[in-house]
Amino acid sequence: MEFITEKDIPITKEEIRAISLYKLDLKESDTVVDIGCGSGAMTVDIAKRVKKVYAIDFNEKAIELTKKNLNKFNIRNCEVILAKAEDVLDKLEYNKAFIGGTKNLEKIIKILSNKEVKLIVANTILLESTYKAINLFEQMGYSVEAVNAFISYSKKISSGHMFLARNPITIIKAYKL
Numbered sequence: 001m002e003f004i005t006e007k008d009i010p011i012t013k014e015e016i017r018a019i020s021l022y023k024l025d026l027k028e029s030d031t032v033v034d035i036g037c038g039s040g041a042m043t044v045d046i047a048k049r050v051k052k053v054y055a056i057d058f059n060e061k062a063i064e065l066t067k068k069n070l071n072k073f074n075i076r077n078c079e080v081i082l083a084k085a086e087d088v089l090d091k092l093e094y095n096k097a098f099i100g101g102t103k104n105l106e107k108i109i110k111i112l113s114n115k116e117v118k119l120i121v122a123n124t125i126l127l128e129s130t131y132k133a134i135n136l137f138e139q140m141g142y143s144v145e146a147v148n149a150f151i152s153y154s155k156k157i158s159s160g161h162m163f164l165a166r167n168p169i170t171i172i173k174a175y176k177l
């Protein structure tokens with residue numbers, strides 16, 4: 001799938017989206033909040049599989065890009081919200097959450113836990129965010145499974161194909177039974 005991209009707006013790579021989607025164990029009846037929707041790539045992937053998505057980002061350009069991608073893929077079951085996630089999460093109704101943006105993680109995870117969201121998947125890049133997220137989830141009573149994904153892309157060179165590694169991403173699944 002060819003998503004529209006823009007220079008300063010991060011997009012979650014396809015392979016990371018694939019793992020994250022699987023971890024979310026999406027059902028047609030789910031309502032999912034996408035916290036820090038960025039380009040909207042993950043929003044589109046989730047929206048195709050569930051009843052409704054709330055896509056939130058505090059960056060106006062990310063919100064515009066998300067809207068463009070939703071239009072491109074003809075997605076109609078998504079509400080796009082320009083806000084700090086921690087300011088609006090309390091007012092929305094959803095049963096699963098994907099965290100792609102990690103500013104104010106403490107408040108966000110507390111709200112999700114108070115709202116009794118039983119399955120959350122977070123993507124982290126920084127060691128500090130990974131450490132913080134795992135600690136916060138466990139403090140809030142979640143069980144945690146974390147995987148590190150080291151993705152390499154093939155590149156054709158004159159003597160054959162080599163692989164070029166990208167930065168690792170941690171995919172954290174937090175759940176309550």
Ligand SMILES: C[S@@+](CC[C@H](N)C(=O)[O-])C[C@H]1O[C@@H](n2cnc3c(N)ncnc32)[C@H](O)[C@@H]1O
Nearest residue numbers: 011012036038039041042057058085100101103
């Ligand atoms: C890595 S990008 C997400 C990429 C996205 N999953 C995709 O598929 O393109 C992280 C985004 O989270 C947003 N963000 C970070 N913390 C946030 C918060 N507390 N509330 C709202 N947006 C947030 C940033 O503005 C950024 O656009």
